[in-house]
Amino acid sequence: MTVLSENLRKYIKQAKINNQQLASKLGKPPNTVSRWTTGRFAPRRSELPAIAKALNVPELALVGKTPVAAQSSNKITFSVPAQSYIEITGDKLKVISDDEVIFQATIAK
Numbered sequence: 001m002t003v004l005s006e007n008l009r010k011y012i013k014q015a016k017i018n019n020q021q022l023a024s025k026l027g028k029p030p031n032t033v034s035r036w037t038t039g040r041f042a043p044r045r046s047e048l049p050a051i052a053k054a055l056n057v058p059e060l061a062l063v064g065k066t067p068v069a070a071q072s073s074n075k076i077t078f079s080v081p082a083q084s085y086i087e088i089t090g091d092k093l094k095v096i097s098d099d100e101v102i103f104q105a106t107i108a109k
Contacts, residue, residue, distance in 0.1 A: 005039035007062050011055040012037065025054040045100050060095070060103045 012022055012033075019033040026033070026047070035041040043051060052059040064084075084097040088107070095103040 002039045002042065004042055004063055005037050008033075008051070008055075009037045011057050011061070014057075015055050022051075022054055026050055045098070045102070048102075063097065063102055064095075 012019065015022075017025075019037060020030040023030040023033040032041075036043055048059050048062055052062055055062075084095055084102070087094045087096055091107045093105045093107055094101050
């Protein structure tokens with residue numbers, strides 16, 4: 001199992017749909033979503049926005065944990081998937097995985 005497959009199962013259940021219904025929303029064969037939820041295969045990075053939209057969750061929630069604001073207004077705490085890293089340049093924050101930006105934000109001062 002991967003974080004992505006576990007999160008997919010969780011959000012499919014939360015959306016009160018099944019794999020076949022998600023596959024239909026995405027225009028994919030049902031066995032494709034089943035392979036994603038078992039961790040046998042993973043969706044392409046380019047498919048994540050459509051999956052997140054179909055499940056009504058932030059894209060980052062699929063691959064890790066959604067950013068959660070801490071008590072201090074100057075602090076945000078979040079997790080990133082394994083093999084990812086955070087890059088901060090000036091007021092820009094990026095989470096990068098497999099050489100692709102999976103989340104980015106502007107840091108307010």
